[in-house]
Amino acid sequence: MPYETLLTEFDEDTGVAVIQMNRPEALNALSEAMMNDLTSALDRCDKEDKVGCVILTGTKKAFSGGADIKEIKDKTFPESYYEDFISRNWERTARLRKPIIAAVAGYAVGGGCELALMCDIILAADNAKFGQPEVRLGVMPGAGGTQRLARAIGKSKTMELCLTGRLMDAAEAERFGLVSRVVKAEDLMDEARSLARTIASMPMAGAMMTKEAVNYAYETPLSQGIQFERRLFQSLFSTADQKEGMDAYVEKRSAHFRDK
Ligand code: CAA
Secondary structure, three states: OOOOOEEEEEEEOOEEEEEEEEHHHHOOOOOOOHHHHHHHHHHHHOOOOOOOOEEEEEEOOEOOEEOOOHHHOOOOHHHHHHOOOOOHHOOOOOOOOOOEEEEEEEEEEOHHHHHHHHHEEEEOOOOOOEHHHHHHHOOOOOOOOHHHHHHHHHHHHHHHHHHOOOEEEHHHHHHHOOOOEOHHHHHHHHHHHHHHHHHHHHHHHHHHHHHHHHOOOOOHHHHHHHHHHHHHHHHHHOHHHHHHHHHHHHOOOOOOOOOO
């Protein structure tokens, strides 16, 4: 289905879906229309059995410049509260059940940084810039930035970025564990596709439960998280892919997974 604000593609052979934000004239500012399109595209990825991994990306200059300032600047508090204009559909990305990679080139600032933080893995081009400059607009991060960034890179660095609006480059983001890897800008999509293909080739139940368990680490005390992980681990012994994966290992051959 064509979208007004997104370009999408899906390769049935590899199970990789790519969602590209496509408002280059506004540095992919996250308008209401774009967030609605994104919600719909992500719904489809979760529903389509053959999707094994999703890549969310932008353009060479910007992953996203954040919430669309021109669209929200005249909102009043009652409007923003009743419309719930940030949280209504923004958290959809964080709730995606399939693994999702943010392939970030250029600016990922404000809501753009927060959107990347909702993904499972951030792969950064060497020209990527991350930050939460909302304080300079008279507001503050409103889509999870103060919470997810603090969990990702720690309090001091988060405070510095959120209180000054300073942007950090890809090398600094890698040093502080925000991104899994930095690659040359021209190689970003090849690297993202290769990573996504590997993830999509894994048994689906194991991959989805692994994602669920890692995310659980951010929500619960350690003892509960360990218990949750153990139950998921044990439940995978009910799948054909577990039998195939372990048989193949013992028989020293490649595994042929049933769900992929
Ligand atoms: N909203 C609306 N339009 C935006 C935008 C945004 N968040 N970010 C960029 N644009 C538009 C610019 O207005 C400009 O449009 P015009 O040509 O019509 O003027 C176009 O995109 C190109 O941008 P620039 O000319 O500014 O590009 P630059 O390379 O000089 O600067 C930038 C890049 C530093 C990212 C700069 O665009 C910028 O500061 N953008 C705003 C970043 C920001 O403050 N984001 C936070 C938004 S609030 C938020 O996200 C709240 C939340 O937590 C959810």
